[in-house]
Amino acid sequence: QKEVEQDPGPLSVPEGAIVSLNCTYSNSAFQYFMWYRQYSRKGPELLMYTYSSGNKEDGRFTAQVDKSSKYISLFIRDSQPSDSATYLCAMSAKERNYGQNFVFGPGTRLSVLP
Amino acid sequence: DARVTQTPRHKVTEMGQEVTMRCQPILGHNTVFWYRQTMMQGLELLAYFRNRAPLDDSGMPKDRFSAEMPDATLATLKIQPSEPRDSAVYFCASGLVRPQGPYEQYFGPGTRLTVT
Numbered sequence: 001q002k003e004v005e006q007d008p009g010p011l012s013v014p015e016g017a018i019v020s021l022n023c024t025y026s027n028s029a030f031q032y033f034m035w036y037r038q039y040s041r042k043g044p045e046l047l048m049y050t051y052s053s054g055n056k057e058d059g060r061f062t063a064q065v066d067k068s069s070k071y072i073s074l075f076i077r078d079s080q081p082s083d084s085a086t087y088l089c090a091m092s093a094k095e096r097n098y099g100q101n102f103v104f105g106p107g108t109r110l111s112v113l114p
Numbered sequence: 115d116a117r118v119t120q121t122p123r124h125k126v127t128e129m130g131q132e133v134t135m136r137c138q139p140i141l142g143h144n145t146v147f148w149y150r151q152t153m154m155q156g157l158e159l160l161a162y163f164r165n166r167a168p169l170d171d172s173g174m175p176k177d178r179f180s181a182e183m184p185d186a187t188l189a190t191l192k193i194q195p196s197e198p199r200d201s202a203v204y205f206c207a208s209g210l211v212r213p214q215g216p217y218e219q220y221f222g223p224g225t226r227l228t229v230t
Contacts, residue, residue, distance in 0.1 A: 043118075043155070043205050043221030078204040088157065102147075102219070 003027055006105035008088055012060065015114050017077040023089035023105045030091040033065050035074045038107065040085045077110045116140045118222035120206050126228045132194040135225045137206030138187055140217060146189045147207040148181055162214065164211065196229045
């Protein structure tokens with residue numbers, strides 16, 4: 001079993017739809033959770049990060065963490081064609097000696113159709 | 115607008131040749147990461163540096179890959195000799211360690227490597 005699992009998609013939705021993207025993980029030590037967006041032929045860019053459980057909202061994006069279920073979500077409201085990209089979740093746990101390290105999910109490809 | 119820069123953006127080479135990829139991290143960032151991305155494996159961490167010192171390179175095939183930071187403005191990733199299975203997009207990212215919270219990693223545009 002991989003440390004972080006994510007449905008690869010592709011996920012196709014009509015413009016204006018609410019999109020739900022999800023990751024599950026196995027390591028209960030993870031405490032920082034991030035979502036990255038990667039456009040085709042570009043590097044990933046940080047969208048949101050949250051610490052521990054709870055919700056965080058930023059414009060049309062809401063990140064949700066449920067540590068008890070080891071499940072995180074990213075919701076996109078009023079989706080736009082410009083949201084079409086691959087979304088990668090990432091998480092980190094404090095290493096004993098070296099600070100923090102990242103584990104990325106494999107990514108979900110999203111297409112928002114006009 | 116501070117960005118991570120990477121050169122070259124594309125590289126096609128023959129098996130057995132040496133490949134050097136370069137990265138200029140964002141000024142002031144103290145952590146640099148090298149990643150490799152393929153369709154099959156996704157994004158894999160190869161190595162990372164803090165204040166120019168290598169902290170973890172366990173993700174790198176040691177016999178052919180090497181990573182260095184000759185100075186704070188330059189990180190290099192070298193493959194010698196290159197093999198077709200090294201074909202991938204190689205990303206450099208830089209970040210700033212905070213007392214609390216994760217690094218925020220800022221990725222460069224990547225080097226697309228094709229080894230024939």
